Amino acid sequence: ILGLDTLGGYRILHTESSFERSFLEVNKCFCTCTKCNPFPYRCREKKYDYYSLPKTSVVIAFYNEAWSTLLRTVHSVLETSPDILLEEIILVDDYSDKEHLKESLENYVAGLRKVRLIRANKREGLVRARLLGASVAKGDILTFLDCHCECHEGWLEPLLARIAEEESAVVCPVIDVIDWNTFEYLGNAGEPQIGGFDWRLVFTWHSTPEREQKRRKSKTDVIRSPTMAGGLFSVSKKYFDYLGSYDTGMEVWGGENLEFSFRIWQCGGSLEIHPCSHVGHVFPKQAPYSRSKALANSVRAAEVWMDDYKEIYYHRNPHARLEPYGDVTERRLLREKLKCKDFKWFLENVYPELHVPEDRPGFFGMLKSRGMANFCFDYNPTNEHQVTGHRIILYPCHGMGQNQFFEYTSHNEIRYNTRQPEVCAAVDSGTDYLTMYLCEENVHSIPENQKFVFREDGTLFHLQTQKCIQAESNAYNGNPAPLLRPCTNSDYQKWFFKERS
């Protein structure tokens, strides 16, 4: 049966009842068009040749997921995917112990077309559970979804069409937010964001840079993204195998998204977000499993793909050096076999927006006071999304990098660059505090109030005010803090960097 879909194109529907359902959907959408289609209007004008598009297997791994969120994911795939494009849905139970995921789920799934349930015999973790699903998949395309999603009408066609056009493209949908409390589908108005990372190897979101906007010819063209957020993407099965699928040495969760992103780009593929494909996702406040393996996974990614740039990561996470990360010999051989490009190429060509710290020996790490023994510069903005505008304090040195990591640059800045965006110590006029503001990337226009001279005698001299940074107790909200004072010869005005404790 042919029907008119909510994107204004023809589509092939599976059964009469689903035709009715879609018809209702269409009516609903006429009333609330912007809510149904928060993405570019032109997406609705796109026509697809359904008979020539490849079929996909949708792989959904889960561990102790709630019944409603899991089934919402499954039903949304069934209802929004044109039958002709959907080979099957493979549910992979990663050894859950919740009662509702046992017989009840089996019975429920038995009544659904195209849905298969397979189970791991022990806890495998996300990566190996997904591979287990992929190993039995029959479709030409693998589509991985998290188990707490809702696919939006028209989500599948753009992903498959793009891969049909370019086999080495790995394509992600735009991830819309499903409210954690109400489970309401909140759209994602405006331009989709792309993925990056900071030097802690934490995933970050960014707006699309100018250069990429220029490269795209239309609002409905894919957006190239340096990294992917996590589990939602489509890939040609053949290409996924060629690329070495997933790193099976990765446990449970975390870091695998960056590893896969680096590998895609460095080994000749491309990672893209399709603005016409939308999938809602619940960002859970708390995962039903431990995320303690994420560190080892990140270290594996760094060891295999980042060459010497891995040092920049280790400087900011000294404890990562001690993390046992298993054997990566095979992954390095894979990199050689596929003749993958180096990390320098990746940074210069795929992610030029990321500032690469200088990390000159002796000028990064903990910034310790000589006078106030074992107290360090500390910057810990309470809000992850508001990195600027807060003051630097002094806190007992913990040697863990992170919020006590600073770098003194050859351009006279004191940079806090474990996160993105990077911030620099500055002095607001009329105050003696060090407040953090965005760093200036053009070295010729660094604001005067951000310039310090780190002198031979260990003093940090602020050029604009001609004062020195001094450690003082009870300086700010009961905490010790570095303050600007007239220069003296006191040890409280002497500072030194230490990489590790």
Ligand SMILES: [Mn+2]
């Ligand atoms: Mn998720």
